[in-house]
Amino acid sequence: MTYRNERGLTWGLVTPALLLLVLFNVFPLLYNLALSFTNAELVGDGARFVGGANYARVFSDPLYSGALRRTALFVCCAVGLELVLGFAFALALKREFRGKALVLTLALVPMMLSPAVMGLYWGLILNGNYGVLNQVLGELGLAQPQWLTDRGLKFWSILLIDVWMWTPFMALVSLAGLQSIPPHIYEAAEIDRAGAWTVFRRITLPLVAPLLGLAVLLRATDALKQFDLVMATTGPNDGATQTLSTLLYQVVFRDGKVGLGSAYACVVLVVVIALATVFTRYLDRLKGAEAR
Amino acid sequence: MRLVRWLVLVAGLSFAALPLLWMGLSSLKSREDAIRPHLNFVPALGAPADPHSFEFEATGTAYAHLSEVHAGAQASFWSHLWSSVVIGVLSTLASVALGTACALGFSRLEIRAAKDWLFFVLSTRFMPPLAVVVPVLLMYRTLDLQGTHLGLALLYTVFNLSLATWLMKGFLDEIPRAYEEAALVDGYTRAQALWRVVLPEARTGIAVTAVFCLISAWNEYGFAMTLNSSGAVTVPAYFAGLQGNIEGMPWPQIAAGALLFVAPIVVFTWLARAHLLRGITFGTVKQ
Known part of the structure; x- marks a missing residue:
């Protein structure tokens, strides 16, 4: 085994993947950055350098600040609700019982499905006139709102679909956290006659927190990109539900303004990169703690 | 209680x-x-x-009518399903192969700044598709890859590389080094030891990685609808395109198609149930 051979092997194994990633991620990003200083359009050539005009427009555009606020609200509500509901479900699932694997797997199915397909299909459930949700509400003598067309309501309906899809994710991570707590800690607490709430607050929560933090960061970066559900339910140009990604789609593909869209994308990216950096740092620290 | x-x-x-x-x-x-x-x-x-x-x-008429071409679409559900299968399988094979190779390198060989490279690989997963799609679109126009199975399969391969590399690295790190050291003593070269000793041990990991790559390609929508709006349209892009259909939504067919589309995923979820946590956390959390 010679050292020279090993270097060749390393190169052969690692470079194809890294090269592809650079070609399809780093290069487009730089290209995007360049485009954002031009007035390029989707059809036709003749892009001109326009300096920071696109950025000036992004920051003065009420559409952008609206989408930014809406996306932030969506991320906070979605991640918060999913965390609470998922954690509650995990607490209920903690003890062993017959058929647990089946229950768990069934409950986890939504997170594996296609958001675009399920978003479209949820339109049938939430339809104001013939949707099953309103039919059931009607049978119970309750109000039957127009879930997906009412201006004040559709944002929350999309949030509901997101909660349906991603609560399982939080439940699965929470369950892993709960099951990793050694039983002897609980036994010790029992001997000390600690109350249920004290046990939860002083033992369960602190020990699960690192894992929950990881789940929250992962979900947040994902929710920040929210695109599929909005496209499949209300479309890209609905003022009440427009997120950063759908606004970007509208600007580039419907209005054809590539230059302006690229500026939007760059601003979005700054936020994404910031979150991703937090995530990788967090992961690094978590792994360091594990190794110790 | x-x-x-x-x-x-x-x-x-x-x-x-x-x-x-x-x-x-x-x-x-x-x-x-x-x-x-x-x-x-x-x-x-x-x-x-x-x-x-x-x-x-x-x-059963909804299932029989799946071969119908609806207003606003260019082909029937079956032809879109075929596109999904071709693109899903091609990209899964490629990303598992490339990701496994990459993970082997990072798991078993000396690489300078390995941690930084791995985090770079992971960070590509956080990229919103819409932020990189315009340059890719322009690139694909020049290369004539827009609206082709190959183009989207290539893009999904890259998109899934981060997942494949991280998942495989997690699985490979668990295989004891003693195995390959024994093989080296027996006169295997380093490459032979990796290929004949380490890889067979990683069978489960490779299968799990393939399942997650396939699901993620199967479900993807952003790239599919922006790059392949004219040809090789996958099912998610086809379905979402039916939204606001002028003829009224063909709900039974949508339900039937969606059911057929998600059924394999439910089966795969059941098969990979012991490894779901790893899959959704990029192999960073082990069950």
Whole structure:
């Protein structure tokens, strides 16, 4: 085994993947950055350098600040609700019982499905006139709102679909956290006659927190990109539900303004990169703690 | 406490499963029954005697009509499903092969700044598709890859590389080094030891990685609808494109198609159930 051979092997194994990633991620990003200083359009050539005009427009555009606020609200509500509901479900699932694997797997199915397909299909459930949700509400003598067309309501309906899809994710991570707590800690607490709430607050929560933090960061970066559900339910140009990604789609593909869209994308990216950096740092620290 | 626990379990399970159950029922309806204003959820073999009962006449026409081409679409559900299968399988094979190779390198060989490279690989996963799609679109126009199976498969391969590399690295790190050291003593070269000793040990990991790559390619929508709006349209892009259909939504066919589309995923979820946590956290959390 010679050292020279090993270097060749390393190169052969690692470079194809890294090269592809650079070609399809780093290069487009730089290209995007360049485009954002031009007035390029989707059809036709003749892009001109326009300096920071696109950025000036992004920051003065009420559409952008609206989408930014809406996306932030969506991320906070979605991640918060999913965390609470998922954690509650995990607490209920903690003890062993017959058929647990089946229950768990069934409950986890939504997170594996296609958001675009399920978003479209949820339109049938939430339809104001013939949707099953309103039919059931009607049978119970309750109000039957127009879930997906009412201006004040559709944002929350999309949030509901997101909660349906991603609560399982939080439940699965929470369950892993709960099951990793050694039983002897609980036994010790029992001997000390600690109350249920004290046990939860002083033992369960602190020990699960690192894992929950990881789940929250992962979900947040994902929710920040929210695109599929909005496209499949209300479309890209609905003022009440427009997120950063759908606004970007509208600007580039419907209005054809590539230059302006690229500026939007760059601003979005700054936020994404910031979150991703937090995530990788967090992961690094978590792994360091594990190794110790 | 026991009661509360069971209530939470039943509520959670119903919330997750009822929409899918409803999908199955809706796929058996005629369009009239699907958009009837009153509740009907009991499938019956004949037409119900009382039109205001909870019964509806079960029919398989929605499945038969899946070969229909709806307004606003260019092909039937089956041809879109075929595109999804071709693109999903091609990209899964490629990303698992490239990702496994990359993970082997990072797991077993000396690489300078390995941690930084690995985090770079992971960070590509956080990229919103819409932020890189314009340059890719322009690139694909030049290379004539827009609207082709190959183009989208290539893009998904790259998109899934981060997942494949991280998942495989997790699995490979668990294989004891003693195995390959023994092989080296027996006169294997380093490459032979990796290929004949380490890789066979990683069979489960490779299968799990393939399942997650396939699911992620199968479900992807952003790239699919922006790059392949004209040819090789995958099912998610086809379905979402039906939204706001001028003929009215063909709900039973959508339910039938969606059911056929998600059924393999449900099967794969069951098969990979012991490794779901790893899959969704990029191998960073082990069960």
